[in-house]
Amino acid sequence: MYEIIAIVERSKIIRTGLASIFKTHSLCSRTVKMESFDDWDRAFRADKPDLLIVNPDCLRDADLDKIKSRFDLADELPVFALIYRLFEPETIAAFDEAIYITDSEDAVVGKLRNRYKKEQSPAEKLTDREKDILRHLLKGLSNKEAADRLNISPHTVMTHRKNIIEKTGIRSLSGLAVYAIINNITDMNEIN
């Protein structure tokens, strides 16, 4: 499911408890728990979490956008609030989801699973245009060259390229070459 879930929460009892629910239900391969964002840089050097759960009190004056940019996190990273006191509704609304300390175990698990389902990649079928772009890129053309040949802007090529990667789940060009051969989008002679 999730790769790494980060929990930022001052109470050890609560963060340990939450982590133990994740473990029981195999919701992630690793949880990283910390008392405050001060420990973030030590906890995350090479890798990054794919879900962040944080007690709004730990944000102090920062908002979520600030936290994300400070720790170089993707804008899309889902962030859940961990709530056990009264907050203004707008404070909670800034989060993607809220986990309440009164939630049942099933409710917590459900909230994590729901979010994950939404994140699933779109179906893989490429449009004719995308196939066209892919053929050109596999010939070894740059975005700009492909754009010139197809009479579209390099920006449009980039967008198509992004969609191709998202749909196929394959990032490297040589991986996409394998994909294109399997799906008869191009043949060996056409690949650079």
Place this chain on the structure above:
Amino acid sequence: MYEIDTNISAESRLADVTIEYPNVMNALDYFEIPLGLGDMTIAETAAKYGIASSTLEVAIAVYCGETPSKILVESEIPDLLRFLKASHYSFKLDKIPELKRLIALFSEQIPQEQGKVLVAFFDEYVAEVYKHFRYEDETVFPYINGILNDRTPGDFRIKDFEDNHTDIEQKLIDLKRILVKYIPPSAVSPHRKQILLKLITLEQDLTYHTNIEENILVPFVKSLEGDF
């Protein structure tokens, strides 16, 4: 402080740790520690095989999935370098050739063009990995040995290594997806699953390997460079 759920310490029994985290077997290989561990703790094993205890402990913790927080001291680094070199050998002489062999076998069981492009893809990946290893073996490790032996550091700085530490994992992830999802079902053959299982192990191994380099080796060298 932050916590990660493994709790490996010098007093952990190595056999128990290995059973719970089978990836540790790879780390043991690179230290040339044979199985048949009995009741030895990590510290006792280190003493028996003449390895700096902290080095063994930290490498094992990483192979259990931890992000290391421990800083090694100078005397513990040579063992770490030996460990990293031994893992390069193992990737180059054992793990990758075995995958190459299996992929060659599998490529004969699928349509010819698909087989060809699959082999080409894997070869390209391997070339990238080898290039990266060569860079470490020929440039980075000698540089570290050099400054450990008190010689002048030359022009190279570990920062160059950080910049150069490219992401070679992506192709591996692509290859997994191609095998699981895209190559259509073929005649019953054990090779596809064998390749996948080996790829998954290799991927984890490489991730831990990189983790050790980035989170233990680089911070250590940076602190040394600060002393110049």
